[in-house]
Amino acid sequence: MGSTKFRFRRAAAALSLSCLGAAPLLAETSPLSIHPEGYGLEVSGHTSRERAMGEAGMASINRRGPSLYNPSRTAWNEKTSFAATLETDVDWIRDDLTSNRTSSFVIPEIALNFQTKWPVNVGLHYRQRYQRDFSFTPLNPSNPEAIQSFATEGGLYEFAATVAYAPTSFLALSLGYNLMLGRERIIESAVFNQDPGAPDLYNGANLEGDTLSIRSSGGYPSVSATFRTRNFSLAASGRLDATLERTLERSITHVPSSQKSSEDRDLPWSAMVGGAYKLKANQTLVADFSYESWDNRESGLLNPAFRAGAGYEYQGSGGPYESLSRKVAYRGGLGFERLYLNETDLYFLTVGAGLPLGRRGNMLDIALKYGHRGTLENNLWTEDFLKLSVTLTGVSVWGKPIRKRR
């Protein structure tokens, strides 16, 4: 029996690894990723705990783990922590003619928060902020002599350093600097030699790729503050706008060298507020609202974006020696988001759980999100997706003073 269990685990691990490896190759998400005017789709910067509560909870203080949206709350962390989040989703894209089921995989965040002996926390964060992940090849090309296809990949990646300080027991502040690095490619290709009835083009050259590669960099400061009482807490954060210096390199098939140019492009400022209210000692209500000031002057495609979310958490009260089911935290939430591209609306529902791992305070948070965006009437497509995210948080007393017996 034991060996059967072992074989099952080994098979599961092999399947997991192979599919995880294959996932990025299969990754195809929203058609919104294709627009060069934007940066792709934003990946949530929340850990799976907040994701499970309607992507809200910036003001909810849990004394462990990171918070990129509100680093100030980490000033009250009890221990140094390390957190990594994995995200995978399945999308059902549909239009008037056909539908397609695709999947994607990203590692949206890795963070390390050092807690000092003072109420000061230093955080280092990596986050994939925007993701381009879409490809398209027509089922029935309108012109069989020129079959166009499109692909986009890469995204904007964010590296942040934050310092959080709680001067009093009810107020915490933070300051951070966020560095953005972008690596994006937008590839357009066309196949001309598929029609034997067109003998010239049948012997012609295909456009393997009209490829625009974009490298960008820039940075901005961010601030956040949290006010807490016994029953509720409030938080606010803001990020200044940034100018990204972009280097564009364009190459097309059979042209031996590339066209290079550079430009500046703005990334807008954003603000976020949130609140958390404790219904009971182990039950919390949370709500967040964020706004991003996307400017539609340069492109009619861009629009100001906002997101509202609310959620609930039930924290199991079991002691360290009780069964896991009594210790699990259960979460749920919902939200609405207007994306910054094409005024696309997104509605979503979330559920999740937090599983304590061991007795040290390590956690495994899981969130499942169902979302729906786009309309067949206006945008000509809809997208339903199921997104699973998992955050593993480990904690340690490293950096904290240890009282030794004499």
Place this chain on the structure above:
Amino acid sequence: MGAKIFTAFLPSPGAAAKAIAVGGVIAALSACISDGPNRTGGEYLSRNGIILENPLFHVKIPEFPLDRFWTSDAGSSHYGDTILLAGRSGNFTAEPSMAYLIDTTFLDSLAAGDSSLKLSVGIPKPRVGLEELKATVEGDTAAGKPPLESIAFEVRSWAISDSGINAAAWKDTIKARNRMFVLRQDTLAVLPSPAAIDTIFLKVATAYAADSLQAAALPGLRARLLQSPDHNNLVHLHLTPLAGEPGDSGASMLRLGGNRDDKFSPMLLFGATASAASASAANRVLPHLDQSTRQINYKLRYAGSPYDMLSTPNPRGLHITFDRLRLLDSIKAALTRAGITPPSPNLTGDFDFTYFIPYASISLPLADSTRLEGGFPLQMRLISSIDTLLDETDGSFQTTIIPLDAERSVFFSYDPGDRQTVLDTISIGYHEVEGRPGLRRVTLGFSRDSARNDTLHLPVGENRQWATTLIGYAGGNRLPLTLEAGAEALTLTSHLNLNSRAVTEANEYRDPVTGESIKDIERRLPRFLRPGQEALELRATRGMQLLLNRASSGHEILPEFQFQPTLAIDSTAVSGTGMAPEEVPYPVLSVISPAIESGRLTVDLDIYLYPLKKR
């Protein structure tokens, strides 16, 4: 310490394994659910201008005038070729040269009274293209043109003995004279007076009836060699076909055996030997063997139009260039006529990504004077290249006048990484030749490598093309110089085609049923140039891409197209048991003449354009 810190973050191994297994399985399930390439959202992409509604334009531009056109030979030497051409045919003249090293043993055999010295040549019978070769010597009785019996050659001989020369000096002498007489085939005007001049007749009427050997006596050379019978002699021969009767022209070009089979090599026969067939190693001398190459060569001249393409062993190609802006205007006009609003091309910067060219072809009109020898279909190719030009040029033709007894630095090549550093300077000098008033000496000098220096002699009033290469430019760069010798000055024209990044346009077509490339000759024959064809159409896709996607064309780069003959095919050749077309194994002297009218040449263009977005 660091490792300890991070291991402290991790949960117990068992819990971590469970977490990873759960997460992994869930992720795996989602990752494995995929329909494959996405096909949804096309209408959305169309409305946002990402999918092009009209993704392909097709324009035909008839009689588009060329900006420039010129010809260049792939090379002038036929040193060590397997077949030696000798004789005249139409505007072609072929003059073979060979070298022989004769030791005293052979000279002893000349002393006998009935002995002779003969030049033996072999004419191997080709398996492919034989009937066409026979036809060249059969004459045309209906037209009152009888078969040509034989053609006459004047055989100039130069001989030098090793008398008074040590072994090392003799070796150097052999090398130097082989280079002068055979490899370089210096013009007769600058060679020393021949030691002997003989006249021989080579039979052509029965030349190709079978593998044949014929020998003709060289009494003049025999007499010269008997003057120094006690020394080794180095002998060079140069055969010049004598002008025959007017009716002879066009039917007297022999294909002699060359550096392939000793049996058919041109050899000297000593003593009473009647023919090469009965000769032994004791009384025959094969052409001197230097580094495994028999010292034989021939000079092929063409007296026709300088714009004719020639399918000689070193083919002559026709280069053409376009005025890019004029072409863009023509494309724009053609699209407008078709009711299409053309995108605006980028006229600044290095690149122009207005269009991608999936297919283009150029049709070159041919003149009636085009002659395909033997009626053999000819495979043609089109070579497209970007020419990286020298900084001193404006990307066009350069003409330099060099006065008599002067030297000019005419070209510089630069370090690509440092445009201030001159890598090489090429200079051309023009001088009188003492005692030869009608002759001029042209010198080519390289500042970096004097071993590449060269000299040639030109009679006043004659033209010559001289191909060289430049240091500092990668690839097969070639700098053809056209020299026109005047009494008081040399006119030097450079075409500046340093064939950089040259690409041969694909010449294979796909089978519409299987999709595979058609490789066998028989199915490719319909696309070869055939007798009576009024135009030569070749694919020019890559070249048009280079031309249209580089906006700075015409200044630092000059995209050009070169039409070049390659293979002549005997479409009725016998191969094994069946009939199958095969490459003709001997030099076929075809002439492909572009239809030039009043010095102007136009081509028909067929271009497909895929509009690219501004990005």
